Amino acid sequence: MKKNIIIGTRSSKLALWQAEHIAACLKKQYPGLTVELKHVMTTGDKILDTPLAKIGGKGLFTKELETEMLAGDIDFAVHSLKDMPTQIPDGLCLAVITKRFDSGDALVSPKYKTLQALPQGAKVGTSSLRRKAQLLHVRPDLNICDLRGNVNTRLKKLETENFAAIVLAVAGLKRLGLADLITDIILPEICLPAVGQGALAIEARAGDAAVLELLAFLNDAESVQNSTAERAFLAAVEGGCQVPVGVYAETKENQLHVEAVIASVDGKRLLRDSITGAGVDADKLGFALAQRLLDAGGRQIMQELGLLL
Known part of the structure; x- marks a missing residue:
């Protein structure tokens, strides 16, 4: 069994929480295993002044991590499954999908308690076209504006840029200990989640039998089955x-x-x-x-x- 593991991760607080969570699971399962985190800056992290949909391309939050894996500089990378493209580069594989934590979207507002309570023309922040389209379907009056940055940055912009509300993933807020900021859970009847939202994905080298064996216990069969259907769609x-x-x-x-x-x-x-x-x-x-x-x-x-x- 391998004695040392290097995990690739983005540097945001949420990405670090995810990588550290996987590291803790590995250390508990394999006492004596040494685990190191390597921070990698991705394209999606570098370009913060442009809506993601306008940057173009896939793998905005994964490509640089994949390059590090293929070069042998990291053993595997931890991603939010929703950030994973459906096509994975040759030589790599989706090794693990963890048990899904919470798939929903949350409304965060300092003043209004529900989506329905937002006033006509309210300014709502989200970086997701998925959320924008579904919210506008039920509330075409809303002024939905692009909101980029990590969770903490978005929460700051809620205060500084006069948003009536912003929309974030429930799982991310809960993982960061910010569940008390959730004003309202948006029902799936209003807004279906992104593919794999709430689950973590571990991407590794396809031929690295030692690492794949090490990670196997983290796989959740039901989450794998569910996300297989979602990713096929x-x-x-x-x-x-x-x-x-x-x-x-x-x-x-x-x-x-x-x-x-x-x-x-x-x-x-x-x-x-x-x-x-x-x-x-x-x-x-x-x-x-x-x-x-x-x-x-x-x-x-x-x-x-x-x-x-």
Whole structure:
């Protein structure tokens, strides 16, 4: 068994929490194992003055970490699964998907208690086209503005840039000990989450048997099954993490239920559908649901965004 491990991570407080959490799990499982964290700056971390959707490309928060892995400078990288592109570079693999913590989106507001309570034309901050499209579908009057930066930076901007509210992932706030800031949990009926939201992903070298064996105990079978369906859906609509697409899969009574949405960025067109089937067919279910939504008008929406030919 390997005696020393180097984990690659971004430098934000949330990314460090995630890497340190995995490090702690490894040390508990393997007493005597030495674990080191290596901080890596990604493109998404460097460019903070431009909406993510306008930067273009996939892997904005993963590419530099993948380069370090392929060079042998780190053993594996810890990501938020929602940041992981559906296509992984040759030589690498998605080694672990952890148990999903909380998939929802949270409204954070110093003054208003719910999404419905926000006044007409309220300024709401989010960096996500997925959130923007779905929120505008139910509240077309809102003034939704781009909000970049890590969780703490966004919370500061809530105060300094006159936002009535901002929208963040529930899981991130809870992991940072900031659950008390959550004003309202936005129901999935209003806003479906991003693919894999709430789960952590560990990316490693595909041929590194020693590391893959070391990590195997962290894999959560149900989360793997659910995220397989979600990622199959995203791959079929050719979306990255910055598209107006939401999808959520969960296991109910030994059946896999997948629900998804494709929306125009302005929220005026929103297509929603669901599918249920056997968990062993997770990838087929995700693909089939994607085809149904694309055929129902989603293809035109994605083409208008330049995401489908």
